[in-house]
Amino acid sequence: EDARLLLRLRAENSALRATNARLLRWQAAARTLAAENAQLRDLLRFVPDxxxxxxxxxxxxxxxxxxxxxxxxxxxxxxxxxxxxxVVTGDGLIGRIVETGERASRILLINDLNSRIPVVIGPNRYRAVLAGDNTNRPTALYLAATVQLKTGARIVTSGQGGVFPPGLPVGVVASTGAGGVRVETFVRTDRLDYVRILDFGLVNILDGGQAGAAALSR
Incomplete structure (x- = not known):
């Protein structure tokens, strides 16, 4: 009798472990779907002007x-x-398209060493250039020596240069010490599954302008 009870308990224990393993797998899948849904909802929050x-x-x-x-x-x-x-998420700018294939494209992130983005900072709209340096906190360059910034000042694109339209959220001033003006970007690029690629029509305008200039020069 004791032997049969022991065998039954072992069988029940094995079944419970199998059920628990299945539940853990479902839990992991549910968390993954929840994270993806959250990112998709964030994309819907982005409404350009x-x-x-x-x-x-x-x-x-x-x-x-x-x-x-x-x-x-x-x-x-x-x-x-x-x-x-x-390229943006629901929180702000993450970069721009630098290479396109038929079915895929490459994004240059705003913290890359090759990235330079004209921005304005704070309510006084101080002009600067956001320069990536392959760290998580890019630097704001070319600010006037007399400019005094407060930590937390909001940074958006300025629209200069013809690539980014004005007003795209970028980040906030994180520090202003000896290392320069460091920027905390709104988007964590290491946690992205979905993005939104924007077409403001600026590329076509620039291409048209270049074509017109070429025609006039002939």
């Missing part, structure tokens, strides 16, 4: 290349993606 076309894309991977801080997404020329299109 002007009409704009956009393409939602999933982050595939970073396959390396000539840049250090980049990522690949599963949208390319067939989806209407072109070089220099800004």
């Amino acid at each position: 002007q009409p704009v076309k956009f393409i939602s894309a999933r982050v595939i991977a970073d396959s390396g290349g000539s840049f250090v801080r980049t990522m690949l997404v599963n949208a390319g020329r067939r989806d209407g993606v072109a070089k220099d299109f800004p």
Whole structure:
């Protein structure tokens, strides 16, 4: 009798362990789906001030290349993606398109060493250039020596340079010490699954202007 009871208890224990393992797998899957849904909801929060076309894309991977801080997404020329299109999440700017394939594109992140973005800082709209240096906190360069910034001052794109439209959220001033003006970006680029690629029509305008200038020079 004791032997049968022991065998039954062992069988029940084994069944409980199997059930627990299945529940843990379902829990992990549910958490993954919840995280993806949260990122998709964040994308819906981004509402630009002007009409704009956009393409939602999933982050595939970073396959390396000539840049250090980049990522690949599963949208390319067939989806209407072109070089220099800004890329955002629901929280703010993460970078711009630097390479396009038929079905995929590469994003240069704003903290990459090759990234330079004209920005304005704070309510006084001090002009600067956000320069990536392959760290999590890029630097604001070319500020006037007399400018005094407060920690937490909001930073957005200025619109200069013709790549990024004005007003895209970038981050806040994190520190102003001997290491220069460091910026805490709004987006954690190491936790992204989905992004939104924006088409403000600036690329076509620039291309048209260059074509017109070339025609006049002939």
